[in-house]
Each structure stands twice: as structure tokens, then as C-alpha cells.
Amino acid sequence: MSPVSPQDPWVQVAEVVRLIRRGEAQTRPELADATRLGRNVITQRIQAAQDLGLVQPSGEQRSRGGRAAEVWEFVGDKGRILTAMVGTAGFRVALTDLDHRVLEDRHVAWELTGDPLETCERIAAEMDAVLALHHLGSPAWGIGIGLSTPVNYVTGRSVRPVTAGPPGLDWSAGMDVRGWFTRRMQAPVWVEALPNIAALGAAAAPDAPADLVFVRMDRGVGSGIVSDGRLHRGADWIAGEITHILVHPDSDRICLCGRVGCLDAFASRWALEAEAHRALDQGRSPFLARRPAPVALEDVVAGAEAGDPTCAELVLRAAEAMGRALAGIVTWFNPRRVVIGGNTLADSALFQGTVSRTLNAQTLAASVDRLQLEHGTPDRAEDVIGASAMVTEMLLSPEYLAEWAPGGFPIDVEVLMAQKHDFLA
Numbered sequence: 001m002s003p004v005s006p007q008d009p010w011v012q013v014a015e016v017v018r019l020i021r022r023g024e025a026q027t028r029p030e031l032a033d034a035t036r037l038g039r040n041v042i043t044q045r046i047q048a049a050q051d052l053g054l055v056q057p058s059g060e061q062r063s064r065g066g067r068a069a070e071v072w073e074f075v076g077d078k079g080r081i082l083t084a085m086v087g088t089a090g091f092r093v094a095l096t097d098l099d100h101r102v103l104e105d106r107h108v109a110w111e112l113t114g115d116p117l118e119t120c121e122r123i124a125a126e127m128d129a130v131l132a133l134h135h136l137g138s139p140a141w142g143i144g145i146g147l148s149t150p151v152n153y154v155t156g157r158s159v160r161p162v163t164a165g166p167p168g169l170d171w172s173a174g175m176d177v178r179g180w181f182t183r184r185m186q187a188p189v190w191v192e193a194l195p196n197i198a199a200l201g202a203a204a205a206p207d208a209p210a211d212l213v214f215v216r217m218d219r220g221v222g223s224g225i226v227s228d229g230r231l232h233r234g235a236d237w238i239a240g241e242i243t244h245i246l247v248h249p250d251s252d253r254i255c256l257c258g259r260v261g262c263l264d265a266f267a268s269r270w271a272l273e274a275e276a277h278r279a280l281d282q283g284r285s286p287f288l289a290r291r292p293a294p295v296a297l298e299d300v301v302a303g304a305e306a307g308d309p310t311c312a313e314l315v316l317r318a319a320e321a322m323g324r325a326l327a328g329i330v331t332w333f334n335p336r337r338v339v340i341g342g343n344t345l346a347d348s349a350l351f352q353g354t355v356s357r358t359l360n361a362q363t364l365a366a367s368v369d370r371l372q373l374e375h376g377t378p379d380r381a382e383d384v385i386g387a388s389a390m391v392t393e394m395l396l397s398p399e400y401l402a403e404w405a406p407g408g409f410p411i412d413v414e415v416l417m418a419q420k421h422d423f424l425a
């Protein structure tokens with residue numbers, strides 16, 4: 001794709017839509033000021049955006065001269081976005097509008113073993129069901145997919161994980177996830193790693209600062225980095241891989257990566273569940289002994305909150321390890337906000353309190369005094385909002401809008417498939 005010119009009328013339409021959507025300019029005079037385009041041109045660009053159904057008038061505003069100016073608003077209801085989050089024990093399919101309002105949200109238990117294409121087909125079937133339920137006669141405007149492995153965002157292909165996971169989770173590195181879903185669902189598709197999607201979700205909050213980190217606790221511990229409002233993906237698409245940061249070099253806990261003392265060996269689901277089983281076998285936890293087998297991370301967190309000393313120790317050691325890892329990250333990156341979410345452990349007040357104390361003890365005041373340490377939402381809303389935001393931002397970007405707007409609907413699959421990937425970077 002050749003670089004788009006600011007003189008391209010559709011690029012100007014995209015800018016008008018962006019200004020109206022963000023509330024930065026909403027009347028003809030404001031839009032003319034903000035874009036430095038003439039009033040007549042602005043009138044035409046607003047008309048084009050209205051023809052696409054993306055903006056509509058929403059009343060009048062009195063200007064200082066006394067003349068009323070029409071106020072324009074973004075029509076988030078105009079388009080529908082499908083999202084799919086593929087986790088370790090199942091997947092989640094949701095439908096949103098262009099304002100990231102959630103219209104449908106389904107969790108499906110699914111074994112991620114065997115052929116990844118079987119998983120893709122099962123997800124696509126769920127998407128078909130959601131579209132049918134909402135009587136959508138046309139395809140979705142776009143699809144956002146989150147994977148539990150790293151992703152090359154430009155090609156939409158999975159990247160080999162840093163360590164090997166259970167079978168089925170690796171998405172056979174290099175798999176063309178975007179191509180598969182684009183052909184199957186007949187809609188533009190973007191694919192991203194789950195921690196990055198959660199970070200985009202946190203960044204879409206109305207009060208979100210420009211620099212933030214989302215720590216997404218799951219089978220391992222991932223994180224997404226938003227710097228100056230943009231996702232930082234790294235040279236090899238594995239930025240934010242905090243799970244293998246060394247936090248206890250003298251420990252005897254062996255990590256999945258083969259080394260000792262990684263954050264993963266203290267704070268990941270697999271590590272805590274392995275430790276819980278050991279404690280159970282050794283008769284060290286009356287609380288876990290009363291829980292139905294096999295004990296899970298949720299049991300450890302419940303035990304810690306109920307005062308079981310072994311469970312409490314596991315949670316505290318996980319939190320302390322997380323605080324140590326974050327101390328380095330916060331010192332180096334200076335985020336305004338760190339959100340920790342993703343699972344029950346992340347939600348635990350005991351865990352969060354200890355993370356905060358460790359972080360404060362190990363970081364200079366200048367780096368933590370104004371830091372906002374927050375919980376993720378219990379329903380993992382960041383995942384769905386982040387995937388929806390990722391797709392909406394791409395659809396309404398000048399580069400992509402200029403491709404689909406002349407046809408009136410973001411359906412031109414070939415545009416994405418024909419090696420026109422450079423604008424994605």
C-alpha cells in the first residue's frame with residue numbers, strides 16, 4: 001500500500017471522525033480549526049462521514065458570536081466487532097459495537113489439544129451463532145483475536161512461545177491465524193497476544209494515562225506495555241514477557257524454561273498448583289485437604305483468605321516475587337499506572353497488598369509516589385474492550401478507512417490479504 005496522503009479526501013474523513021469521536025472537535029468551526037481545512041471542505045467531509053453512518057448531528061451549540069453551530073457525535077452503534085480470546089482452558093467470544101459496548105459475551109470450555117484448526121473452527125462456529133442471534137445479515141465489521149502465545153501483529157501469525165507449553169497451546173508457531181479467520185468469517189481480522197490486548201483494554205478507560213503496564217496473570221504471567229498511548233510490542237514480538245524475569249536467583253524452584261528463580265516459578269498458576277499438591281501430599285494444609293481434588297489456584301487463594309498458613313505463604317511468596325519483578329519494571333519504565341489482573345490470585349487483596357508493600361520497599365519514592373497500582377476487573381472486561389478497541393482503531397485509521405470507505409463497508413478481504421500489511425506496523 002502506498003503511504004496515504006493528507007490530501008486524500010478519505011484521510012480527511014478519518015481525521016474528522018477521529019476528532020468527533022474523541023470529543024476534541026465537534027462543530028464545523030472547531031473541526032475547521034483543528035484540521036486547518038476550509039469550511040466548505042469540512043462540510044463535505046462531515047457529509048461523507050454521515051453517509052458512512054459514522055457521525056450524526058446531536059443538537060446545537062451557541063458560539064460567542066451568537067450563531068448556533070451544529071454539534072456532531074460519533075455513532076458507535078453503526079458497526080459490530082467480534083472478539084475471541086483463546087485461553088488455556090477454553091475460549092471466549094464476544095460481540096461489541098464501535099464504542100466497545102458488550103452486546104454478547106460467551107465463555108466456552110474447550111480442550112486446547114490436538115489440531116489448532118479444530119479450535120479455530122469451533123471458535124468460528126460460536127461466532128456464527130452470535131451473529132445469527134443478533135440477526136446480523138452481514139459479516140462483522142472486523143474481528144479481534146487474542147492468543148495465549150506471542151503474535152506477529154503485522155502478519156497475524158503466531159510466534160513460537162518463549163517456553164514450550166502443553167500440547168495445543170503453541171498454535172504451531174507461524175500459523176496464519178489472521179488468514180484463516182479472514183477467509184472463514186469474511187471480515188478483516190487482527191490478532192494479538194492476550195496481555196497486549198488487556199493492556200489496550202486498560203488504555204481505553206476514560207481516565208487511562210498514556211503510560212501503563214497491564215500484568216495479566218494466567219498459566220504464566222504476561223504483561224502488555226502501553227507507552228505514550230501506543231502498544232510496545234518489541235523487536236521479536238515478545239516485549240512484556242515478565243514471567244521469566246529472575247526474582248530469586250538462589251531459589252531451588254525450577255521454572256518451565258529450565259532455570260531457577262523466575263517469577264513464573266512463584267506466581268504462575270502451574271507453579272502454585274504444583275506447590276499446593278506438594279503441601280497436600282505432605283499433610284501441611286488442613287484447608288486444602290478438605291477441598292475436592294484436584295486442588296486448583298482458586299483453592300490456594302481461598303485458603304490464604306481463610307487463614308490457612310501454607311496457602312497464605314504461597315500467596316505471599318507469589319506477591320513478593322511479583323513486587324520484585326515490578327520494582328525493576330517501574331524503575332526503568334516509569335508507568336503512571338500498573339494494573340494486575342487475569343485470575344483469582346491477581347484479584348486477591350492479600351496478594352495486591354503484598355505486591356504494593358514489596359514494590360514500595362524496593363523502588364525509589366520518585367518512581368512510586370504517583371504510581372497507581374490497580375486491580376483488573378473481575379470479569380476480565382479489559383480483554384473484550386481491548387480486542388474491540390484494537391479492531392475499531394484499525395478500521396477507523398486513515399490508512400484502512402481510505403481502503404474501505406469508498407465501498408461503504410469494511411468487507412474488502414483482499415485488501416488485507418494482498419500483502420498490504422505495512423501500515424499495520
Ligand SMILES: [Zn+2]
Nearest residue numbers: 244255257262
Ligand atoms: Zn523461567
